[in-house]
Amino acid sequence: MRKLATLLGSAAMCALLATPLFAQEGNNSIVTVVKVTGENWFTRMEEGVKAFGEDHKDVTTRQVGPAKADAAQQAAIVQDLIAQGVGAIAIVPMDPSSLEGVLRRAQGRGIKVITHEADSLQNTLVDLEAFDNTAFGAHFNEQLATCMDGKGKWTSFVGSLGSLTHVQWADGGAENAKKHPEMELVSPKNESFNDANRAYTLAKEILRAHPDIKGFQGGSAIDVIGIGRAVEEAGLADKTCVIGLGLPKDTGPYLESGAVDSISFWDPKDAGYVMNILADKVLKGEEITDGMDLGVSGYNKVAVTKGPGEGVIVRGQAWVDVTKDNYKDYPF
Amino acid sequence: MNRQLDGQLGFLVGVNVLILAAALVFVGGSFVNLFNFQSMGAQVPELGLLSLGVMLAMISGNGGIDLSGIALANLSGVMAVLLVPLMVSPDAAPVAYTLSFAFVALVAGCLGGALNGLLIGYAGLTPIIATLGTQLLFTGIAVGLTGGSAETLGYIVPMDDFGNMPFWGVPLPFALFIAVASLLAVILRFAGFGKRLFLLGSNPTAAFFAGIPVRRMLFTTYMLAGVLASVAGFIIAARTSSVKWDYGTSYVLVAILVVVMAGVRPAGGYGRVICVVLSAIALQMLSSLFNFMSISNFFRDCAWGLLLLLFLASARIDLTPYRRVRS
Numbered sequence: 001m002r003k004l005a006t007l008l009g010s011a012a013m014c015a016l017l018a019t020p021l022f023a024q025e026g027n028n029s030i031v032t033v034v035k036v037t038g039e040n041w042f043t044r045m046e047e048g049v050k051a052f053g054e055d056h057k058d059v060t061t062r063q064v065g066p067a068k069a070d071a072a073q074q075a076a077i078v079q080d081l082i083a084q085g086v087g088a089i090a091i092v093p094m095d096p097s098s099l100e101g102v103l104r105r106a107q108g109r110g111i112k113v114i115t116h117e118a119d120s121l122q123n124t125l126v127d128l129e130a131f132d133n134t135a136f137g138a139h140f141n142e143q144l145a146t147c148m149d150g151k152g153k154w155t156s157f158v159g160s161l162g163s164l165t166h167v168q169w170a171d172g173g174a175e176n177a178k179k180h181p182e183m184e185l186v187s188p189k190n191e192s193f194n195d196a197n198r199a200y201t202l203a204k205e206i207l208r209a210h211p212d213i214k215g216f217q218g219g220s221a222i223d224v225i226g227i228g229r230a231v232e233e234a235g236l237a238d239k240t241c242v243i244g245l246g247l248p249k250d251t252g253p254y255l256e257s258g259a260v261d262s263i264s265f266w267d268p269k270d271a272g273y274v275m276n277i278l279a280d281k282v283l284k285g286e287e288i289t290d291g292m293d294l295g296v297s298g299y300n301k302v303a304v305t306k307g308p309g310e311g312v313i314v315r316g317q318a319w320v321d322v323t324k325d326n327y328k329d330y331p332f
Numbered sequence: 333m334n335r336q337l338d339g340q341l342g343f344l345v346g347v348n349v350l351i352l353a354a355a356l357v358f359v360g361g362s363f364v365n366l367f368n369f370q371s372m373g374a375q376v377p378e379l380g381l382l383s384l385g386v387m388l389a390m391i392s393g394n395g396g397i398d399l400s401g402i403a404l405a406n407l408s409g410v411m412a413v414l415l416v417p418l419m420v421s422p423d424a425a426p427v428a429y430t431l432s433f434a435f436v437a438l439v440a441g442c443l444g445g446a447l448n449g450l451l452i453g454y455a456g457l458t459p460i461i462a463t464l465g466t467q468l469l470f471t472g473i474a475v476g477l478t479g480g481s482a483e484t485l486g487y488i489v490p491m492d493d494f495g496n497m498p499f500w501g502v503p504l505p506f507a508l509f510i511a512v513a514s515l516l517a518v519i520l521r522f523a524g525f526g527k528r529l530f531l532l533g534s535n536p537t538a539a540f541f542a543g544i545p546v547r548r549m550l551f552t553t554y555m556l557a558g559v560l561a562s563v564a565g566f567i568i569a570a571r572t573s574s575v576k577w578d579y580g581t582s583y584v585l586v587a588i589l590v591v592v593m594a595g596v597r598p599a600g601g602y603g604r605v606i607c608v609v610l611s612a613i614a615l616q617m618l619s620s621l622f623n624f625m626s627i628s629n630f631f632r633d634c635a636w637g638l639l640l641l642l643f644l645a646s647a648r649i650d651l652t653p654y655r656r657v658r659s
Contacts (some may be wrong), residue, residue, distance in 0.1 A: 010575065067629040072580035075572065076375055080623035083368035097484040098572040103498050109367075162481055238391055 028058060031081055032272060033074065033091040034065035040249065041268050045092075048272030052280075059283070060086075061276055071095040077103050079254045081111075085184045087278040088112035089268070090272075096121040106150040112282045113311075114275050126278045126288060130266035132303065133165050137172020137217075137320060139241055140264065144173070144215045144224035147261055151182035152214030155206055157244065159194045159220030166219035169245070173217050188209055192223050199226025207234050218244020224263055228254035232328065248327040261292030264319045266298075271318070274299050278314065288314060312329035340595035345609040351617045359624045370598025372468060372496050373614050374571065377509035378405075380612040381564040382583055383590040383641060384516060385557035387608050389459060391520075391535035392553045399463040400448060402583045404558055405469035405565035408440035409575035412475045412566075413483045422488050430491045432524070437566045444470060445558015453550030467584075474577035482576040485569065495570030505567045510609070512563060515558075517605035529553060533600030589640045590615055598644070 032049045034042040046063040052304075053061035065075035071094040089111055093099050096118040099179075103113050103123040115124040144154060157174055158166035168188050175184045187206060192199035199218075201241055203226060206213060212296055218224040220294040224246040231240050237259040246263030277294050281287075290304040298318025307313045322330060354552040362368065382401040389396040412433045416422075422429045444466070451462040485491065494504045520526035532539040532549050540546050569575050592612035596603030615636075622632050 024582055062626060064395050064623075064626065065629065066582075067633045068582045070578070070580060071576065072378070072431055072568075075630070076619070076628075079371050079375060080620045083620070084362055085622055095574070095576055095579075096576040097482045098576060100484075101492065101571055101573050105496060106453045160334055160480075215442040308645075 001152045001158075007274035010076075024047065027085075027087045028283065029060045029062075029086045029089060030088045030276050030283070031086050032061065032063040032275060033077055033081070033089060034063060035074065035092055035094045036069040037065040037067055039245075044332045045268035047270035048269035049276060051269075052273050052276035056280065059276075059280055063272070069094060071098045073299035073311045075099060075102050078106065079287065081327065082106045082109055085109070086111060086112060087283050090114040090116070090275040090279050091118075092116045093121065094120045099123075102234075112279060114279045116202045116271055116275055119309060119313050122307075123285045124307065124309065125282055125311040127154060127307055127311060127313045128271065128275055129313060129315045130271055130298070132315050133168035133316075134172035134175070135317070136264070136319055137169035137174075138176035140169065142218050143243050143262055143264075143321070144217060144241055145177070145183060145242065148183065148214045150180040153159040153186045153210050153212060154215030154217065154241075155186050155210075155213065156188045157192050157199060157202070157219045159223070160191050161189065164331060165221070169219060170217065178183040183215075186213065191218055192226060194220045194222060196222040196226040196229075199223045200229050201226075203227040203230035204234075207231070207236070215241065216243070218242065221245050221247055221265070222250070224251055224260045228257075232257055232259040244323075247332060248322055248330040249332055252327055255322075255327050258324070262321055262323045263327075264321050266318045267320050268295050268332070270298060274316070274318075284293035288312060335539040341604070341610070344594065344607055345612065347614045348617065349611060351614060351621060355621050355624070361619065363543075363621065363624055368620070370501070370503050370634070372620050372646070373506035374496070374612075375620075376612055377505040377567050377614045378395065378564050378571075378580065379583055379587060379590065379616070380509050380609060381512065381560045381567070382587040383608050383612055384513060384592075384605065385560040386559075386587045386591045387594070387596050387603050387605070388516075388529075388553050388557050389463075390596050390598060391529055391533045391600055391603045392550055393536055394459070396452075396459045396533070396553075396600060397463065397588070398448065398557045398561075399460065399584055400444070400467040400470055401557065401561040401587060402580045403467040403474070403577075404441060404444040404561040405568060405584070406575060406577050407444060407470040407474045407580055408562035408565040409569040410477055410483060410567065410577065411440040412436040412635065413485060413575050414477060417485040422486060426488050427490050427626070429488060430494070433491065433569070434566050437562045437569070441556060441558045441562020441565065442558075443558075445555035445561070449551035449554035450557060451627060452554055453547045470496060471577055478575075480577065482574045484574045487573065491570045492573060493629075494566065497572070505571065508563070513605050513609050516560075520605060525552065530601055533597075533602070535601070551623055586615070586636065589636055592643050 033047060042065060049061050049063045064077055074094045082105055089106060102121050106113055107173055113124045115121050115127045119127050119129055156170040158170050161167060174185055177185060190202045193287045216227045218227060224242055224244045227242050231237055243262050245265055251260055251263050274296050275295055278281060283317055288304055291301050293300045296301060299316040303315045305313050383397050385401045389398040415436050416429060416432045420429045420432050448463055448466055451457045452459050505558060528544050528549055532544055591608060591614045594607035
């Protein structure tokens with residue numbers, strides 16, 4: 001009896017806590033599912049999701065995500081959203097392949113599926129990519145070339161050779177470097193395994209092997225941190241150019257010291273907003289066409305190509321370049 | 333003892349009814365309909381099977397626990413994905429592929445469980461340390477074999493149907509889970525193994541002097557837990573058509589919660605399969621209910637923690653005076 005009483009009590013508590021949070025949802029609701037709740041990146045994305053809901057009163061938007069980055073928990077959330085019968089699911093998959101089955105079920109129930117960062121996923125109507133990866137790599141290299149005056153040795157880093165996007169950035173950079181005949185690529189595609197310490201040791205080795213190296217292109221978001229530290233310790237902050245993917249908050253100190261010259265990323269707030277635009281369009285039955293203007297900077301002229309399944313892939317040119325002067329504008 | 337058993341069972345039935353009632357009040361029709369029950373039913377088995385494994389380990393006493401369950405489930409899935417295509421082509425013979433997949437997964441689970449059994453039964457290691465070690469080992473092997481990325485199976489019709497298509501309204505993974513649980517319940521209740529296991533858990537010293545082969549019993553128990561994990565691994569592979577080393581890493585602790593909530597005694601010697609099944613179902617319904625009401629997933633973790641403490645505390649409060657009076 002005692003247990004029953006405790007349980008009744010706690011259930012009642014839960015109920016009390018829950019009531020005001022619960023809102024009826026219907027066919028015009030768009031739910032954004034992220035990899036994990038509470039990470040700066042996805043907190044920033046939620047701003048975009050909320051902003052879309054405020055700008056468009058005819059749809060309700062919200063963002064959910066597991067408390068731990070676990071593909072099983074993300075799949076469970078999607079499963080419950082399907083049973084609930086929401087209008088559209090916009091999802092940033094933790095592990096695209098493990099969601100194929102559950103997303104197929106969602107589509108079978110008439111729920112519109114929009115994805116982000118998952119151009120290999122088959123069971124989606126629209127996949128949003130912030131940019132074309134090769135073009136992003138070329139963009140890095142162009143910045144590097146400007147910084148190096150178009151001559152000298154440079155190298156590239158990747159998180160791992162298995163990370164497709166990182167390899168595409170490195171290759172895109174190398175391809176672009178052919179425009180600058182005096183730039184020489186040495187020991188390309190160093191694998192940092194998404195570990196800043198490993199990037200640091202690798203960068204030190206490269207500095208020993210090529211003391212006259214001028215440029216580094218980072219791959220994973222922490223590469224620039226490791227490279228920056230190595231360059232700073234070698235006292236070469238002013239003589240070398242370090243450019244790559246990075247997050248403003250983490251890289252801030254190195255941007256200040258000049259060890260890292262510029263970082264680029266895509267703004268998750270815009271990505272969240274644009275995912276909801278696409279979901280809204282799909283819900284209203286509007287077509288998404290090549291060269292369309294989605295009304296968000298970086299997505300003014302999107303490229304639309306056919307995806308691996310029935311759906312399409314939408315690509316923007318939504319990279320944001322950040323230097324010492326403006327990194328404080330991005331709080332993540 | 334018997335009255336206490338039924339108390340736990342009745343209590344869990346009550347919890348389930350209560351959650352359903354709460355769902356009716358707060359969410360209404362969209363929760364209590366066939367589709368959602370199928371959806372929840374398909375989600376229960378993964379966690380449920382792992383919980384049954386933890387239950388077995390706990391019953392065996394001596395601080396028994398199995399932390400390596402989900403790691404072994406993923407590893408057996410990985411083994412099957414890598415090995416089976418070498419023997420059977422998924423496109424030419426999908427049914428044979430599915431069956432061999434299940435077979436390889438079970439063998440892998442058996443071997444992994446046997447390793448746990450050797451370490452705990454024969455080498456005499458503390459279960460929590462030994463299974464923590466094997467958890468890391470299994471995860472490490474799975475990462476090494478796959479390079480850390482997901483391995484996809486592709487669309488294999490019989491396997492996908494098993495994972496995602498209800499048969500006569502019942503999700504097949506759920507049916508399999510109930511079948512496995514029933515079998516286990518029968519073994520624990522009627523077979524000699526079950527009787528010896530409960531004796532062993534209640535008092536290992538007495539069991540030893542009563543001539544129960546303690547080492548072999550522990551070995552078999554942990555091997556069974558491994559087999560249960562590999563069944564979970566097969567279900568995961570069927571439902572997601574892929575395997576990955578870090579799938580369901582959050583299950584480890586939730587499985588323990590399910591088992592404690594089911595009234596399995598952490599010190600060993602007592603536990604009922606039906607209570608674990610009901611407890612897993614209750615947790616699944618509560619979890620889905622939270623999702624339906626868009627309650628933050630952090631609150632859910634917090635609620636799980638509170639529940640765990642509550643159940644541990646209540647088990648202590650209820651048992652101690654009762655036992656003192658009797659002895």
